[in-house]
Amino acid sequence: MMRLLRNTVFSLLVGTGLAYPGSDDRQAPVKHPRAAGYSPKEPPLTTPWTDKVGTDPWPEYPRPQLQRAQWQNLNGIWQYQNASSLAAVQNPPFGQDLAQEVLIPSCLESGLSGIQGSYMLYSWFSTSFEVPSDWNGQSILLNFGAVDYEATVFVNGKKAGFHRGGYFRFSLDVTRFLKAGQENEFGIWQSVWIEPVPTNHVSQLDIDGNMDGQLNMTVHTSAANTTSSALVVVKDGDNIVATHRGPTNRPFQFKVDSPSLWSPDSPKLYNITVKLGEDKVQSYTGFRTIAKGTVDGVVRPLLNGEFIFMFGTLDQGFWPDGIYTPPTKEAMVYDLEMLKRLGFNMVRKHIKVENDLFYRACDELGLLVIQDMPAMRPLQSKALPNCGSETLLPDEAQQAEFTRQLEVLINQHKSFPSIATWIIYNEGWGQITSYYPEFELTDLVRQLDPTRLIDSTTGWYDHGAGDFSDNHHYSDPQCGTPFYSTASSPYDDTRIGFQGEFGGIGNNVSIEHLWNDQAAINTINQTYELDLSLEAWNYRSHVLLSELQNQIRLYSCSGGVWTQTTDVEGEVNGLMTYDRRLSRVDEDQWKSDIQSLYDAAAARTNKTMAAS
Ligand SMILES: *[C@@H]1O[C@H](CO)[C@@H](O)[C@H](O)[C@H]1NC(C)=O
Ligand SMILES: *[C@@H]1O[C@H](CO)[C@@H](O)[C@H](O)[C@H]1NC(C)=O
Ligand SMILES: *[C@@H]1O[C@H](CO)[C@@H](O)[C@H](O)[C@H]1NC(C)=O
Ligand SMILES: *[C@@H]1O[C@H](CO)[C@@H](O)[C@H](O)[C@H]1NC(C)=O
Ligand SMILES: *[C@@H]1O[C@H](CO)[C@@H](O)[C@H](O)[C@H]1NC(C)=O
Ligand SMILES: *[C@@H]1O[C@H](CO)[C@@H](O)[C@H](O)[C@H]1NC(C)=O
Ligand SMILES: *[C@@H]1O[C@H](CO)[C@@H](O)[C@H](O)[C@H]1NC(C)=O
Numbered sequence: 313m314m315r316l317l318r319n320t321v322f323s324l325l326v327g328t329g330l331a332y333p334g335s336d337d338r339q340a341p342v343k344h345p346r347a348a349g350y351s352p353k354e355p356p357l358t359t360p361w362t363d364k365v366g367t368d369p370w371p372e373y374p375r376p377q378l379q380r381a382q383w384q385n386l387n388g389i390w391q392y393q394n395a396s397s398l399a400a401v402q403n404p405p406f407g408q409d410l411a412q413e414v415l416i417p418s419c420l421e422s423g424l425s426g427i428q429g430s431y432m433l434y435s436w437f438s439t440s441f442e443v444p445s446d447w448n449g450q451s452i453l454l455n456f457g458a459v460d461y462e463a464t465v466f467v468n469g470k471k472a473g474f475h476r477g478g479y480f481r482f483s484l485d486v487t488r489f490l491k492a493g494q495e496n497e498f499g500i501w502q503s504v505w506i507e508p509v510p511t512n513h514v515s516q517l518d519i520d521g522n523m524d525g526q527l528n529m530t531v532h533t534s535a536a537n538t539t540s541s542a543l544v545v546v547k548d549g550d551n552i553v554a555t556h557r558g559p560t561n562r563p564f565q566f567k568v569d570s571p572s573l574w575s576p577d578s579p580k581l582y583n584i585t586v587k588l589g590e591d592k593v594q595s596y597t598g599f600r601t602i603a604k605g606t607v608d609g610v611v612r613p614l615l616n617g618e619f620i621f622m623f624g625t626l627d628q629g630f631w632p633d634g635i636y637t638p639p640t641k642e643a644m645v646y647d648l649e650m651l652k653r654l655g656f657n658m659v660r661k662h663i664k665v666e667n668d669l670f671y672r673a674c675d676e677l678g679l680l681v682i683q684d685m686p687a688m689r690p691l692q693s694k695a696l697p698n699c700g701s702e703t704l705l706p707d708e709a710q711q712a713e714f715t716r717q718l719e720v721l722i723n724q725h726k727s728f729p730s731i732a733t734w735i736i737y738n739e740g741w742g743q744i745t746s747y748y749p750e751f752e753l754t755d756l757v758r759q760l761d762p763t764r765l766i767d768s769t770t771g772w773y774d775h776g777a778g779d780f781s782d783n784h785h786y787s788d789p790q791c792g793t794p795f796y797s798t799a800s801s802p803y804d805d806t807r808i809g810f811q812g813e814f815g816g817i818g819n820n821v822s823i824e825h826l827w828n829d830q831a832a833i834n835t836i837n838q839t840y841e842l843d844l845s846l847e848a849w850n851y852r853s854h855v856l857l858s859e860l861q862n863q864i865r866l867y868s869c870s871g872g873v874w875t876q877t878t879d880v881e882g883e884v885n886g887l888m889t890y891d892r893r894l895s896r897v898d899e900d901q902w903k904s905d906i907q908s909l910y911d912a913a914a915a916r917t918n919k920t921m922a923a924s
Contacts, residue, residue: 324386325404325438325466326459326499350389350413355423356828357632357891361639365424370417372641374457374503375481376672377727378517379594383507386441390416390500392427395434406469410438417457419501422635435499441506443490450508451487457502457667460636477717479665479686480724483515485534501637502667512540513591518563519584519727520763523601523616525568531586533560543587546597548572553582560588573616574598574729576657579678581729598675598729602764604779604808608916610792610868611808613732613765613779615680621864621913622680622732622871623906624658625651625887626813629666630880632827632890636664645673646892647877652677654887654899655906660812660873663687663738665721674730682767682873683725684735685718688742705744714742718753722760734764735812739771739784750777770812774801781805784813786840786875787852789860792868803868811863811872815856817841818885819849819896825889827881835882842884850898857905864912872909 350367370387373379392414395401416439418425420432443452456463460478464471467489475482481502516532531542539559546554546568553571558564572580584595603614612619627647631638638644644666651659658680661670665686674681688710693701706714718736725731736753737743743750750768754777757766768778783790783800792809796802803809818839826833836842843849863869878886888895 324441324454325406325436325469326463348412350415350426352415352426352633353423353428355428355633357826358423359631359633359639359643359891360893361643362424362633364642365415365633365639367415369415369424369639370503370641372669374505375455375668377519377595377668378514380507380509381592381594382444382447383505384441384444386439386504386506387416388439389413390437390439392420393436394429394432395436401434404466404469405436405438406466410436416500416504417502417637418634419460419636420499422631422633422637424634424637424639437499443506443508447508451485451511451513452490453483453507453509453513454486455481455483455503455505455507456500457481457504458665459499460501463499476713477720480717480720481668509534510590511535512538512589514542514586514588514593516723517584517586517593517595517727518723519595519597521568521571521574521582521597521599521729522763523573523599525571525599526565527554527556527568527597528563528565529558530563531558531560531588533588536561540588545585545587547583547585568599571599574600574675574678575615575620576678576680579676579730581675595727596675597727600729602732604765610870610916611806612870613808615732619870619913619917620657620680621910622658622682622810623874623909624656624660624680624682624872625874626662626876627659628662628876628878628880629664629670630878630890641669641673643892644670645677647888648673648677648679650888650895651877652679654897654902655910657910658682658732658871658873659877660684660735662876663741665725671725671728671730675728679730680732681728681730682733682735683721683731684738684770685714685721687738688714690741691739705746706742711744711749715753715756718757719760722757726761726764732764733767733780734761735767735770736778737769737773740769740773743769743773745773748775748777750775754778765808767810767812770810772800774804776804776807779808780810780812781807782810782812785811786814786816788856789814789863789869789872791860791863791872792870793863794867805868808870809868810870811860813873813875814860815853816875816885817843817849817852817856818883819843819846820884821879821889821894825879825891825894826884827879827890829881832882836884839883839885846896846898849896850901853897854901854905857902857909861905861908861912864909864916870913 391410392412393410420427462476465473467486472486473484512535518530520528544556554568556566605614607619660682692704754768766778767780770782771784781804789811791811878888879890
């Protein structure tokens with residue numbers, strides 16, 4: 313292992329896009345002119361946070377469940393160049409300035425990136441960094457929150473790693489590439505950082521705390537097939553509530569006596585410290601149990617043994633200034649706080665996986681999360697010569713990759729206490745129907761994480777897999793009801809009756825709150841309903857929420873997802889506009905309507921109590 317010298321500057325080059333097909337360690341000779349300086353581009357719409365991003369974005373430690381005291385953020389201004397051809401992709405631009413500057417993290421389509429491009433298949437990003445002198449003698453991990461879709465990482469002109477999957481974090485031990493006196497070179501919509509670790513260090517923590525105070529943990533280490541031991545300390549504020557020594561790389565259990573349970577009403581968290589040799593990491597958990605059970609003859613989702621009516625929004629997580637990357641943490645949490653204030657107890661993270669601080673915020677605020685697996689693709693079809701059409705579905709290799717990434721999703725996120733349910737397929741997107749892969753995928757998810765519920769198919773092709781009988785019905789709900797539309801399946805009373813999407817009622821706004829793009833504006837009329845005033849929109853919201861309430865009272869509705877948190881480009885059906893500057897909701901009315909849903913659900917439970 314290489315010893316690091318003091319304050320040596322290293323360079324990092326990252327190729328992103330689809331698979332990097334070139335050879336590994338080529339040194340390219342060409343020198344480019346100096347990069348053009350970074351400045352954000354004016355997006356078609358801004359938010360109150362656009363001007364607050366600056367050039368040191370996302371300063372927070374990005375991985376709250378495995379946090380180290382020493383780290384260095386590499387976010388900021390990097391160099392960028394479009395790899396315009398396959399030839400360019402095969403020749404990494406080592407040791408040269410790239411053509412432009414870019415803000416990391418950002419997506420290249422966003423104004424905040426400074427690029428605001430489109431159709432960029434392959435890109436190069438580079439930066440240089442210094443390793444602090446007091447990290448001497450330790451291994452250096454280079455961590456990426458997420459890079460879409462594939463990343464090839466070079467450090468000092470040597471290939472240090474490759475990663476596929478646009479939503480997942482990865483870490484590379486780059487110690488051996490960091491040579492004194494040489495440049496170190498390496499896309500990228502989440503934070504990038506380095507940290508020093510001992511050779512054998514904690515690589516992942518799996519933590520599940522249940523309503524009986526039992527903790528089930530696995531301390532994964534970089535030396536994956538050795539077994540050593542790790543010391544775990546659980547704290548409530550400054551008070552140690554449990555200490556336990558457990559083996560590494562396999563599950564162990566211990567108990568905390570009568571913990572305060574986690575719930576949306578009382579989102580209590582406990583800090584956890586794990587020590588493995590010289591490595592020390594901070595984490596946390598909450599104690600709660602999510603299950604399915606029959607209450608008064610109806611199959612229900614249970615939190616800590618009781619029926620919980622889960623009510624949330626469809627949350628796509630798009631921003632006009634940052635697109636996939638929220639401009640700041642404050643902006644990201646603003647959306648969640650608005651939901652919480654109105655009384656939602658859940659959020660459905662739709663077809664996107666957020667950065668870890670999003671889930672941490674849900675854990676802290678008390679918002680259950682229903683997490684979608686990002687679909688391989690929306691439904692696509694190709695025209696056939698006979699004027700028919702054929703739905704394009706994944707081939708075997710694509711299905712295998714989808715399955716692999718589903719596993720990564722579960723394994724990387726299963727320790728967030730707020731996550732209550734996994735969704736595998738949305739509205740048939742990428743869902744093979746010649747056989748029903750959702751059954752084996754449901755088994756897989758169950759095996760990876762037996763502590764959550766599984767909504768195998770939200771909307772459309774439901775063949776009976778998973779814990780939910782879930783349809784999508786715009787605008788008005790049909791949740792666990794004995795009536796249904798011919799496009800969806802009848803309610804199946806062996807599973808939880810759920811309204812995976814409804815609402816979606818729109819209200820057009822003036823141009824200063826719209827994504828100012830004519831193509832998007834032209835799609836505004838392609839919606840279920842447009843209401844001409846906010847009064848009309850709130851009246852219609854009240855009607856739809858009242859219908860849902862009746863379905864809780866009369867039938868078997870156990871939860872619902874209102875479309876949606878905010879407008880997104882040509883979709884003008886948010887609780888807020890895309891810029892978050894205008895809220896459509898009559899807050900008093902919404903709070904009261906949402907509370908009525910919980911009251912209706914509680915009344916059903918009370919009936920049980922009385923009967924039993
Ligand atoms: C960027 O590169 C892609 C190929 O990766 C190419 O299709 C596109 O035209 C390039 N764009 C620009 C602005 O050069
Ligand atoms: C502990 O978690 C592992 C998965 O990480 C699971 O296989 C095992 O069944 C759990 N054990 C208990 C006692 O909950
Ligand atoms: C670790 O285990 C894997 C298989 O589980 C084996 O292939 C490998 O040789 C082992 N490595 C060491 C260092 O023992
Ligand atoms: C966990 O630790 C952090 C900082 O070390 C502290 O801010 C936070 O309040 C602690 N949380 C709990 C639940 O003790
Ligand atoms: C929505 O409003 C914009 C201006 O703010 C206007 O250009 C557009 O035609 C409107 N669309 C509909 C369907 O009302
Ligand atoms: C929606 O608006 C676009 C542009 O304003 C127009 O071309 C289209 O015909 C409209 N569609 C409907 C269904 O009204
Ligand atoms: C349910 O029962 C509890 C305790 O008896 C009571 O306080 C509560 O008001 C009841 N809720 C409803 C909605 O009837």
